[in-house]
Amino acid sequence: MMVALRFHAFGVVLFAWVLQVVSGASCPSSIFCGDIGNLTYPFTDARHPDCGILVIYGCDEKEPEAKKTIKNNNVWFDIVKLDEGNTIIIRDDKLHDLLLQRDCETFNHKVTFTVSTPLAYSHVKYSIGILRCNHALNDPPHNSVSNSTLCKNETLYSFTYRDVDIKGCSMKKLPTSTEVSQSQLNSTDLFNVITDEIVIQIQLTSDCSTCHYVHGGQCRLDNTGKLYCYTGKSTKTLLIVACASGAGALGVVIVLSWCIRRRFYNNKNPTHQIIEMFLNTHGHLAANRYSYPEIKKATNSFRNKLGQGGYGSVYKGRLHDGSLVAVKLLSDSKGNGEEFINEVASISVTSHVNIVSLLGFCLEGSKRALIYKYMPNGSLEKFIYEEKDPLKLSLQLSCKTIYNIAIGVARGLEYLHRGCNTKILHFDIKPHNILLDEDFCPKISDFGLAKICPQKESIVSLLGTRGTAGYIAPEVFSRNFGGVSHKSDVYSYGMMVLEMVGGRMNNNVEVECSSEIYFPHWVYKRLEQNQEPRLRSIKNETDKAMIRKLIIVSLWCIQTDPSNRPAMSKVVDMMEGSIESLQIPPKPYLSSPPRSSTDHNTHTSQTTHPSEY
Known part of the structure; x- marks a missing residue:
């Protein structure tokens, strides 16, 4: 019966598609896309992928301020703004992190957002040149500035134009928010000149421009990668194609329905x-x-x-x-x-x-x-627990890497909770489920316990407990603490970050139960005493500040009352903001059930539909 209902629904959709084709529906002149305004060619949205060259996602969200993204060269970028003249402003997350840490790798960063096809091409509208030399040049480039920004043993030269090729030096073009004069470069810290919000100018090729603006067609690529101008077909042709396609598809549906019905009733598994x-x-x-x-x-x-x-x-x-x-x-x-x-x-x-x-x-x-x-660096847990390192190599992460992993996971969770079409609650955030690529960029994995629910739903209904002991939010194992929601993932995230900064690397702390030494009360006590965990990875005051920020944020995340925990979007803001703006949270008066040394299995249960808020 359910199979019949599903294919009846599919038949309705198929019939609607035939009517749409017959009617000769064309691309709209503009597409509303929430708070970034109306999209016009060459931009389009996911509902009209053939109506433009660059597809923007998130336009169909009910909330106008929902995040808008675009995929380019297999990387996703947040969209800050659309400007006139086919100009798009995107945010580069990796560059953002480098600038936030004042990392000298900033000046070796490559802007990966590029468009180069027979349809269109792009360029960064505002940029400066940075020349990195391992020694001071006797004859520096004309009109360049020897900048005072300190980067290891390198000398930096900045200028507003010209590419140069000097032995012993490397050249990069880095984005700025506006035009920068040579005098500004002479008096400004380079970290304050470069921006992570990159202004990209999109230019149509002459053939594509003629196709769209002169002939009113759509620029497309054939199987050989060559441009052709699609101007549509006559109504009669469309009618024939639609009817033939509809009849063929309907036949496929009938055969497929019979096959699935047979398999469903005959398969004993x-x-x-x-x-x-x-x-x-x-x-x-x-x-x-x-x-x-x-x-x-x-x-x-x-x-x-x-x-x-x-x-x-x-x-x-x-x-x-x-x-x-x-x-x-x-x-x-x-x-x-x-x-x-x-x-x-x-x-x-x-x-x-x-x-x-x-x-x-x-x-x-x-x-x-x-x-x-495949993730070359495996899971995060082997970098936290020494017993997970079979070769006993003492896999030590720097404080900066710990911070970058923590903020990367926070951004991933923020996306799951708010950034995609449906809200996804993970319910099993822990080091074992965080994978690290070759650059130690974290990837949230293992969605076996995940629960998908509509964006509007805040409280979800669960039967029993799901998650891993030690990371489960109080309300998940006892509903007396509140409703289960996205704040349950926030709690697991906070417990995980506490382990990242408290790790099993501190073996000198004497407590009654060694398995509990890295839980909230010990960490909170050291925070009250203005003492950071004695990590070998802390090298300087910058490291101390980063670790202190991670501790404060994670302690906010593990507040017992879910309403006192920040949403993941707020967690990201706290991580990116200054430590001076963070308040010390109340002391957690309850922690999750303790982990045993062998407890890596997950406790699961069946789920029901989300309850009303």
Whole structure:
């Protein structure tokens, strides 16, 4: 019955599409996109992908101020503003972090947002040149300024134009918010001149400009990458194409419906039935599907095991295109397929630099596997717990890296809670589920316990407890503390950050129970005494300030009353702001149930629909 209803609904959508094609619907002259105004060519939104060259996401959000993003060169950028003259202002998160830390790598940063196609090209509207030399030049570039900004043993020269090539020096173009004069460079700290809000000018090629503005067509690329001008077809042609396509699609629906119905009733595996039904009703969410022999071949018969989790084992592999992957082979005995569905449904609707990307999956009989991009540095936990380092190499993270990981995870959670079309609550934030790429950029992973709910829902309903002991918010294991919401993820995040800064690296603290030495009361006591944890990674006053900021923010996150915890958007603001603006939070009077040294399994439960707020 449910299958029939779903395909009836699909038939209605198909009929509506046929009517739309027959009517010859054209692209709108402008598209409303919330607080950034109306989009005009070459910009468009996700609902009209063929009506422009650059697609902006988030325009269809009910809240006008919802975040707007754009993907370029496989990187997502936040949009700050659209200006006249095909100008877009985007925020570069990596550059933002470098500027915030006054890191000399700022002057080696490359702006990755570029458009270079037969349809359009781009350039950074405002920029300056930075020449980094490992020695002072006897004959510096003409009209350059030898800047006083200190960067190791390098001498920096800044100028407003010209590319130069000098032996022993490296040249970079870095963005500024407006035109900068040579006199301004002479008197201003370079960190205050460079901006993370980059002004990008988009220019149509002459052929595309003629197509759009003269012929009223849409600039498109054919299979060979050459531009052609699509001007539409006659109503008669559209009618023939629409009817033929509709009849063909309807035939496919009938055959597909029969096949699924047969498989559903003949297959004796209920878990397989549930998952197949999900994949067929949410096919647009699923990544590439692989057969079990393909998975076995990619992992060399599962020879290189990376780790073991609550839901199965993870193996290193290589796809046929040469890309390295991590393959999570799910255990047969775990649940009724909920963890598989959660992973596919959650990750498939996300796209963020701090969220792991699902490349594919396998569902074949009782075999279920998920395929992710391989993360060379593994999970965060091995950098926190010495016992997780099998070679006892004392994997030490710098304070700056700890800070960058913490703020990266915060941004990922903020995106899950507010940035994508549906609100996603993770329910299992812990070091084990934070993966690190080659640059130690954190990626939130393992969405097996995630719960998807509409953006408007604040309080969700759960049966039982879900999460990992030691990171579970009080209201999750006892509803007497309040309703379960996105604030439950905030609590888990706070506990995780406390472990990052308190780590298992401090072995000199004498307490009654060594397994509890890094929990909130000990950290809060040291904060009251104006003492930072005695980490070997703290090298200077800047490190001390960063660690103190992380401690204050995390203690706010683990407040027992959920209403006293900040939302993740506020956490990001606190992390990016000055430490002087942070207030010391009240002392937490309750902590999550303690972890045992072997407690890495996850406690799960079935979920119900979100309750009303």
